[in-house]
Amino acid sequence: MSFTWESALEELKRRRARARELGGERRVQRAHDQGRFTIRERIERSTSWFSEVGELAAYEDVDATGKVLGTLPASYVCGLGEFDGRTVAIGGEDFTVRGGAPQTYLARMKGGLGGFVEDLAHDYRIPLILFLEGIGGDVAAQAEKGYAYLVSSLSMMRPFELMSEVPVLGMVSGASAGGTAGRTVVTHFSVMTKDSVMFAGGPPLVKRALGIDVDKDELGGARLHTSVSGGVDNLAEDEDDALEQMRTVLGYLPQNVWELPARGDRSDPADRIVEELLKIIPENRRQPYKVDRMIKAIVDAESFFEVGPKWGRSVTTGFARMDGIPVGIVASNPRYLGGAIDAKAAEKQIRFVDTCSTFHLPIVYFVDVPGFMVGTEAEKASTLRWGMRAVQSLIFAEVPVITVHVRKAFGMAVNATSNPDGLGLRIAWPSGEWGDLPVEGGVEAGFRREIEAADDPAEYRRLVEERMLAMADPFRTAEHFGVEHMIDPRETRAVVCRFLNASMHKLVTTLGPPQRQWRPGP
Amino acid sequence: MATIESDTVAVVWKVLVAEGDAVEDGDTVMILESMKMEIPVEAEESGTVSKVHVEVGASVAEGDPLVTLG
Numbered sequence: 001m002s003f004t005w006e007s008a009l010e011e012l013k014r015r016r017a018r019a020r021e022l023g024g025e026r027r028v029q030r031a032h033d034q035g036r037f038t039i040r041e042r043i044e045r046s047t048s049w050f051s052e053v054g055e056l057a058a059y060e061d062v063d064a065t066g067k068v069l070g071t072l073p074a075s076y077v078c079g080l081g082e083f084d085g086r087t088v089a090i091g092g093e094d095f096t097v098r099g100g101a102p103q104t105y106l107a108r109m110k111g112g113l114g115g116f117v118e119d120l121a122h123d124y125r126i127p128l129i130l131f132l133e134g135i136g137g138d139v140a141a142q143a144e145k146g147y148a149y150l151v152s153s154l155s156m157m158r159p160f161e162l163m164s165e166v167p168v169l170g171m172v173s174g175a176s177a178g179g180t181a182g183r184t185v186v187t188h189f190s191v192m193t194k195d196s197v198m199f200a201g202g203p204p205l206v207k208r209a210l211g212i213d214v215d216k217d218e219l220g221g222a223r224l225h226t227s228v229s230g231g232v233d234n235l236a237e238d239e240d241d242a243l244e245q246m247r248t249v250l251g252y253l254p255q256n257v258w259e260l261p262a263r264g265d266r267s268d269p270a271d272r273i274v275e276e277l278l279k280i281i282p283e284n285r286r287q288p289y290k291v292d293r294m295i296k297a298i299v300d301a302e303s304f305f306e307v308g309p310k311w312g313r314s315v316t317t318g319f320a321r322m323d324g325i326p327v328g329i330v331a332s333n334p335r336y337l338g339g340a341i342d343a344k345a346a347e348k349q350i351r352f353v354d355t356c357s358t359f360h361l362p363i364v365y366f367v368d369v370p371g372f373m374v375g376t377e378a379e380k381a382s383t384l385r386w387g388m389r390a391v392q393s394l395i396f397a398e399v400p401v402i403t404v405h406v407r408k409a410f411g412m413a414v415n416a417t418s419n420p421d422g423l424g425l426r427i428a429w430p431s432g433e434w435g436d437l438p439v440e441g442g443v444e445a446g447f448r449r450e451i452e453a454a455d456d457p458a459e460y461r462r463l464v465e466e467r468m469l470a471m472a473d474p475f476r477t478a479e480h481f482g483v484e485h486m487i488d489p490r491e492t493r494a495v496v497c498r499f500l501n502a503s504m505h506k507l508v509t510t511l512g513p514p515q516r517q518w519r520p521g522p
Numbered sequence: 523m524a525t526i527e528s529d530t531v532a533v534v535w536k537v538l539v540a541e542g543d544a545v546e547d548g549d550t551v552m553i554l555e556s557m558k559m560e561i562p563v564e565a566e567e568s569g570t571v572s573k574v575h576v577e578v579g580a581s582v583a584e585g586d587p588l589v590t591l592g
Contacts, residue, residue: 286560313529336530338557370557375531438558 012056019055019073023096031096035195036174037239039077039092042131046243047081047090053120054078057110059103059144066143075100075134078111080120083129084247086255089121092131095174100134102179104154105144113179118158125256127167129246130187135202136178159186164358164513167253171242172196172222172232181220185231188355189249189307191242192222192232227310230344235310248305252319252326253359257513260360261326268300270323270497277489281431285407288334291316294366294406295329298322298493304329312348314339314373322364323497325504328356330417331366334407341413342373346386349416350393357397358514360507362500365394365403365418370438371411390416398510400503402496403427405474405483409434427495428483432474439468524567525575525590528582532556537578539589543571551589554582563588 057074078091093100109115121128170187199220226235236242299320306318313336332339403418405428454460532554572592
């Protein structure tokens with residue numbers, strides 16, 4: 001049959017309509033029944049326009065014996081879209097087509113896991129938004145290729161490269177397993193709806209490998225990943241909440257590392273005196289305070305968004321704005337482990353500091369740290385290695401770091417709060433206390449022999465403590481310029497805003513990829 | 523029935539409620555001592571205390587039940 005415009009366009013229309021049917025009515029209905037959207041609905045709901053790439057990619061659907069049943073659209077939908085006013089590369093697995101298994105037999109895999117959509121984000125230097133719902137590789141792909149392929153034949157370079165180029169944000173709704181789960185953790189921010197699951201291998205695989213019956217929520221539920229493992233940063237009530245969180249996070253970040261993040265509005269006065277701080281921080285040093293209340297009082301009104309609120313809780317991390325400048329906030333949280341940095345808190349801090357450094361957000365660190373976490377569990381978790389990596393990440397951060405000393409600052413952990421090889425600007429409140437060790441335990445450890453040998457050990461200990469406590473007076477440190485500045489806490493916002501504004505002159509000269517590559521862990 | 527669990531390794535320092543007491547969302551029901559800090563434990567909903575699981579001086583681990591509201 002010879003070519004006619006009419007028949008060719010008719011065929012194009014037919015194929016496009018087919019793509020929109022996804023894996024078929026029954027499977028789409030199943031997703032809806034479980035309170036989830038399909039990939040096409042997710043993209044439609046989150047973008048103001050979407051220009052799809054590879055709409056016609058499809059494959060022959062065959063049964064286990066090889067009999068052709070018909071055609072199905074490819075299991076990945078992607079393209080260019082406008083997300084909260086920003087041009088982004090956007091895509092996701094279609095769970096209604098073979099559980100979203102990657103189709104390694106399609107050219108460039110079409111999208112996902114290093115496919116076209118990641119090339120688009122890299123080449124155009126635009127953020128990448130991923131909807132991660134898929135089972136990872138499946139045995140059926142083997143039948144399509146005609147041979148068992150080595151997974152290592154797939155390049156994984158792009159996902160890691162993107163981490164030092166453009167914001168990568170991921171949402172899990174449904175199940176994210178195997179390769180899709182792996183892709184989920186290589187993001188700057190991830191969010192998971194509360195009834196979702198994520199794991200390297202699901203319950204059937206665990207049963208085969210370990211002989212253990214485990215429920216999928218118990219194995220990799222959203223609560224587990226957002227409060228214990230930290231594999232995903234934040235928990236979301238539903239997909240709308242997850243999308244809102246992604247929009248909020250992208251709002252603090254630039255399009256890429258070659259641009260500065262957009263400054264927000266400056267309606268909250270930079271020199272606002274924060275009177276309530278004296279109420280928020282109790283005078284009794286044994287009483288903790290709500291660290292989020294302290295942060296919210298200081299940063300621009302309504303601008304704080306906490307990242308990873310439920311895991312690694314002894315360190316609080318989140319984005320905020322100060323005089324409109326997007327900043328990364330890191331703060332010790334005395335309500336959990338007294339603010340001691342354990343392995344998980346260190347991991348969270350590293351991940352957040354690296355993200356801020358990559359996208360040129362200055363860091364403001366509020367310190368109240370009694371040290372690295374101690375105890376058997378802490379040693380088993382290799383708190384030392386993670387803690388020292390937290391020190392490294394802050395020293396290597398290529399952005400200004402402004403440190404505010406709230407209360408305690410003891411031991412090596414303090415090295416993870418400012419950088420003496422940079423400007424090392426440390427601003428203390430008169431409530432600050434610091435040293436190698438707290439005086440109480442430190443005197444016992446340092447002068448044990450002398451105390452034991454004394455005629456009245458208790459009295460001797462008291463005298464030593466008294467002398468050491470007098471030297472621990474923060475004003476003495478300020479006299480020796482051992483801390484750069486001491487201020488009334490109520491002036492904190494004003495002082496930090498001035499230094500942040502001044503630091504912008506430097507920030508614009510350091511745009512571009514980080515000198516060191518981003519690493520998701522040591 | 524909602525059970526408030528300890529979210530940290532700690533020693534029970536003060537118990538502020540008894541069985542039968544009515545508590546409001548946000549009320550402090552217990553104070554734990556951990557890392558030399560007094561950590562308030564707050565109710566996350568209103569209700570009546572049906573069981574206090576621990577006594578002053580008890581050691582608790584993460585996830586241990588503290589107070590059940592009926």
